[in-house]
Amino acid sequence: GENVEQHPSTLSVQEGDSAVIKCTYSDSASNYFPWYKQELGKGPQLIIDIRSNVGEKKDQRIAVTLNKTAKHFSLHITETQPEDSAVYFCAASNDYKLSFGAGTTVTVRA
C-alpha cells in the first residue's frame, strides 16, 4: 500500500516568516495530493490540493509543489500569521483511500 512520510514533525516560525512542510510518497499510482489543517478541537480542513498533472498551485499565501519523478510534494506558507498555528497533514490517494502523513505541528511565534 501507499506510504507517506512527512517532515518535520514540529515547526516553529516567527510571525511573518515562511513555513515549508515536505512529504514523500511511495506509490507511483497516486494522483491526488491534498493538504489538511487541523486546529484544536476541530476536524481536518482542506486548505489546498494538487493533482498529478499539475506541478504547482497557489492560493493566496499557500502554495503546493509536486515532483512526480521524485515522488515528493511540499506545502509552502508565506507571511505566516498566528492563526496558521495548527497541525498540518499531507495525504496521497489514487482512489477512495487517503494515506496520511504523520502530521506537522506548526507554531507561529508572535
Add this chain to the structure above:
Amino acid sequence: DTEVTQTPKHLVMGMTNKKSLKCEQHMGHRAMYWYKQKAKKPPELMFVYSYEKLSINESVPSRFSPECPNSSLLNLHLHALQPEDSALYLCASSSYAGGQPQHFGDGTRLSIL
C-alpha cells in the same frame, strides 16, 4: 463553518452502553466515510459508503456498526466498546467514492469509561 455536521460533539459512555454517532451533509455527495483519530495521529479510515451502500470495511470490529439511512445521513452505532476505542470519530463526504476532495466534519470526541 464545516458543511459536514456531526453530533454529539462529545460522548462519554460505559463499556456496556449502546450509543450512536450521527453525521449529516447537504452537499449532494454520494460517498460518506467514517474515520477514527487517536491523539497526535492522522485519521484512520473505518468505513466507506457509496450510494447508501457499504462498500469498504477496513476490518473494523463488529462493535462498530455503520448505517446510511439516506444520502445525507450516516450513523455509527456503538456497543460494548473498549477503553482503547476512546478517540475522535470523524465523518467525511465526497462527490462519489473515489472522488476527491473529502470534506470532514469536526468529529465526535468519544470517551469510554
